[in-house]
Amino acid sequence: MRKSVALIVAAGLLATLAGCSSSGSSASGCTPQLSAGDASNTIAAAGAFGTAPTVTVNTPLHTADSQSTTLITGTGPRVETGDYLLGEYTFVDGATGAVVQKSAYNGSDSAGFVVGKLDTLPGLDSAVVCATQGSRLAVAMAPIQSTTSATPSTDSIVAVFDITTVFPSRADGAVQPAQAGFPSVALGPDGRPGITIPSGSLPTSQQVAVLKKGSGQTVAEGDHVVFKYTAVVWADKSVAKTTWDDGVPAAATASSSAPLATNIVPALVGQTVGSQYIAVVPPSAGYGDTASTTPVIPANSTLVYVVDVLGILPAAAAQ
Structure with a gap:
């Protein structure tokens, strides 16, 4: 960024x-x-x-x-x-x-x-x-x-x-009750999420659950958001991409309509700063039948994202 x-x-x-x-x-x-x-x-x-x-x-x-x-x-x-x-x-x-x-x-x-x-x-x-x-x-x-x-x-x-x-280095919102059917998330000492994929059939529609509820500003369409995330491929449990290795957050313009490959992570719009959420994204809402090399995602992959919403850049800084 x-x-x-x-x-x-x-x-x-x-x-x-x-x-x-x-x-x-x-x-x-x-x-x-x-x-x-x-x-x-x-x-x-x-x-x-x-x-x-x-x-x-x-x-x-x-x-x-x-x-x-x-x-x-x-x-x-x-x-x-x-x-x-x-x-x-x-x-x-x-x-x-x-x-x-x-x-x-x-x-x-x-x-x-x-x-x-x-x-x-x-x-x-x-x-x-x-x-x-x-x-x-x-x-x-x-x-x-x-x-x-x-x-x-x-x-x-x-x-x-x-x-x-x-x-901040991690989301600091209030922990929310776990929702059934989602992968489980355990946080390391530095806030890095570990994601455990459950057994059972693959989800067929995008699902989102809030893990921590932040009290900051609500992300609106077009906001330039700063966040950390980890993306895991459901099938083989491989980490496709994470920002936690070097600690440098990502930044993207929040959009509810842009393709996932452009938007980096799903479901930013409507989240609040300080929140952590999990999103399960089937191929139809993600990369579809197109494989990606950066991040490494096979074709027709269901993906799991854990996202920490850290802040919103002022308009001038987002240019």
């Missing part, structure tokens, strides 16, 4: 300052991985949240330990490991004060990454944990946690990062 910061950095280029408030205080139930320090507290970023800031650094800035200061505190959801994050960023060479890379700041080309898996920039990855959506962070990264091909390996990198959207 969105380029990840890790990929952008690997490619080679890597609010008015609201005071120096520390990000080191522990939010309820969450322990930050970085604290504010002498280096991060000297970083200034002039400009409104979500717009390209003018970053001021007392050069040369060098820190042996990565630090993070919250310049703007957001009021949205808290970032936790495993969440998928969208944001805007400006990277500055701590030695020279020069901007080495920044995102588009256009509302539609935000950088995205799974928190806990941003191996290219572990300093930034650590900084966002326990921050909140709507926050702007000033991060001073130690050289070992900030190296890009655009800067020497001995330089610290300064990142000013605006957390624009946080998608």
